Amino acid sequence: MENISKYIKSISVGKINIKNNVFLAPMAGITDISFRKICRKFNPGLTYTEMASSKAMEFGSQKTNKLLEIMEDERPSAVQIFGSNKDNIRNTILKLNENEAIDIIDINMGCPAPKLVKNGDGAGLLLDLKNVESVIKEAKKVSKKEITVKTRKGFNEERITALEVAKICEENGVTQITVHGRTRAEYYSGKSDLDIIKKVKENVKINVIGNGDIVDLETAYNMFNYTNCDGIMIARGAMGNPWIFKSILEGKEYRPTLEERFNVMYEHINYMIENDGKTLANLKLRKHIACYIKGLKGSTKVRDLINRANNTEEVFNILKEYFNYLNNI
Ligand SMILES: Cc1cc2nc3c(=O)[nH]c(=O)nc-3n(C[C@H](O)[C@H](O)[C@H](O)COP(=O)(O)O)c2cc1C
The missing domain is CATH 3.20.20.70 (Aldolase class I)
Structure with missing residues (x-):
């Protein structure tokens, strides 16, 4: 190429x-x-x-x-x-x-x-x-x-x-x-x-x-x-x-670090909360987060947890814990 x-x-x-x-x-x-x-x-x-x-x-x-x-x-x-x-x-x-x-x-x-x-x-x-x-x-x-x-x-x-x-x-x-x-x-x-x-x-x-x-x-x-x-x-x-x-x-394939990935997701969820309110944001974020974490170790299970989370605070906690785990493997 x-x-x-x-x-x-x-x-x-x-x-x-x-x-x-x-x-x-x-x-x-x-x-x-x-x-x-x-x-x-x-x-x-x-x-x-x-x-x-x-x-x-x-x-x-x-x-x-x-x-x-x-x-x-x-x-x-x-x-x-x-x-x-x-x-x-x-x-x-x-x-x-x-x-x-x-x-x-x-x-x-x-x-x-x-x-x-x-x-x-x-x-x-x-x-x-x-x-x-x-x-x-x-x-x-x-x-x-x-x-x-x-x-x-x-x-x-x-x-x-x-x-x-x-x-x-x-x-x-x-x-x-x-x-x-x-x-x-x-x-x-x-x-x-x-x-x-x-x-x-x-x-x-x-x-x-x-x-x-x-x-x-x-x-x-x-x-x-x-x-x-x-x-x-x-x-x-x-x-x-x-x-x-x-x-x-x-002109160069860019691979974000785990930290960058986490920060962009976090920012994205916060924008959704700001624009749509917490309830709608908790639904809208699901398809996006599934894409951000796709291919990362254990992501299928985490996606399921996020899909069942009752609110955005739960989502943030799941993601924090997950990225802590990813950082330590
Ligand atoms: C979830 C989803 C929603 C879409 N909504 C629109 C839309 O509102 N207007 C539009 O012109 N195309 C829409 N498309 C088509 C995309 O703009 C694009 O033409 C198509 O996905 C092919 O490009 P891609 O291979 O880069 O995805 C949508 C596609 C997807 C997957």
Whole structure:
């Protein structure tokens, strides 16, 4: 593997300048303010909010508004919305226009969840490219923010749409498209197809961001090198490993010490308590802590203990005891 540094560069999304082209992907239930804050310590160029429903936004759902909250120092910032009804999209964007802290609005055209797809939302949009065009046109017409799109390879192997969607984006003033190299039918199984990302990059001039299965320096390098993409986006590979951004940006696989791992987990839990309150934090922290400790000696048992802990104080005690044990073996 050659040095990745030749691929790391600043990038512009329309008029928004971003310091580097290594991004944290949107993940529902994961990329809340707390996790984005943790990842930002390791310098990704951009972090995305969890996806939010344009229908719920239009009707003023507090819960949905919270999903799109931006931290004070989270700039440039990107929020993600989903929807297939152009009136919902328009009215949501008109609201988001009023929020000075938002720089980029990404439209989700890839979520495989049946509850979205059956309404034509997320990857459901890939069954109706005319509607993709009308949603994009409407978004561009009213938005004061940069509009970007995140999509998949296609709906299924019979309907490979990534390039067509990219062309619709390009023709209508969308400045960046992210492509996850799986179809909707694949969900998260199999391997992300780098060829489709390469093909999209060869055929449009807008930014193409490669996504899927980047879990370390080598997979990041391969994504850049094979597809010639303009930037990369990491989702699952950042869970329990926000250091992945440091590794890629510095071109050297970084392994945190036990102490660093413990301190970042501790800080992450404290952010969750601050943002969500202790009760919700005690639920939300479970999937994150499972990832932070995965592969460490005895972690399965500790994960089970944490999943049964009654409150965050218990979690802190379990973790302190566990890391004491790890330090002494
Ligand atoms: C738990 C979870 C939640 C996700 N939520 C979103 C989302 O809200 N919006 C979106 O565009 N993609 C979402 N994705 C897809 C990821 O952004 C990404 O495209 C996919 O996981 C492939 O990248 P990876 O291999 O780096 O994980 C989600 C993925 C996971 C695992």
